[in-house]
Amino acid sequence: MERLDGVPRFQRTVEKNCVKTLVVSSTLFEIAALIERETGRRAEGMGTAGTLINGTWCDFLVSGVGPVACGVHVTRALATGGYDQIIQAGIGGSFVADLPIGSVVVVSEEAFGDLGAESNGSFLDLFEMKLLSKDQAPFIDRLLVAPTWELSALNGVPRVRAVTLSRVLSEPHSISWIKERYSPQVANMEGAALFYAALLQGVPFLSIRAISDLVGPRDRGTWKIAEAVSALDRALEGVMGELSR
Secondary structure, eight states: OEEETTEEEOOSOOOSSSOOEEEEESSSTTTHHHHHHHHOSOOTTOOSTTEEEOOSSEEEEEOOSSHHHHHHHHHHHHHHHOOSEEEEEEEEEESSTTSOTTOEEEEEEEEESSOEEEETTEEEETTTTTSSOTTOTTOBTTBEEOOOOOOGGGTTOOEEEEEEOSSOOOSHHHHHHHHHHHOOSEEESSHHHHHHHHHHHTOOEEEEEEEEEESSSOOGGGOOHHHHHHHHHHHHHHHHHHHHO
């Protein structure tokens, strides 16, 4: 691990065949098919937040929804599990038309989108409140930056910036504000928490998401969760197959 301007940052390519992997998802259904393939066990009844499912060369953590649950359970797992790398897997919303429902992305940058204070009709994040400096570890210019992974299964998969929120965006003014401030392509509810924990612990990680909806007025009838989960599982199958060879 190198340090850039005093900030830890991973530059190495993650090696295969010699590492113990933790696969993290906020809910069971997002990785149930993967668990069943890798362990030969039915994934039913394993969905409580914080559940750790033991495998051979990889374990599976159902972290729970939201940044608090994710951060707590990932940190606990890293402190006790001896993991060499993490794969975060989940679904998310797209801000941009060129990432349609059912597409898969690798998240290369994350930001906490609603951590701060409202002020005179605007919003101040922790950097603007002077509670953090923009390059205070593990941040790089206010962002959490993922390590580089070289896997053929990810060739052609877009690398994107995501924003982590504690709520599903629906109101036009909130969506517009988030887009203007962070220029994200994807929204989720756990990514920045995992980035933060992994970077502080010095554990390389990969974040894969499939698009289930377009960020806009909340209409679950337009969401394609099953399709997104299927696309996510296909991507994970390729990644896990390559890592296990």
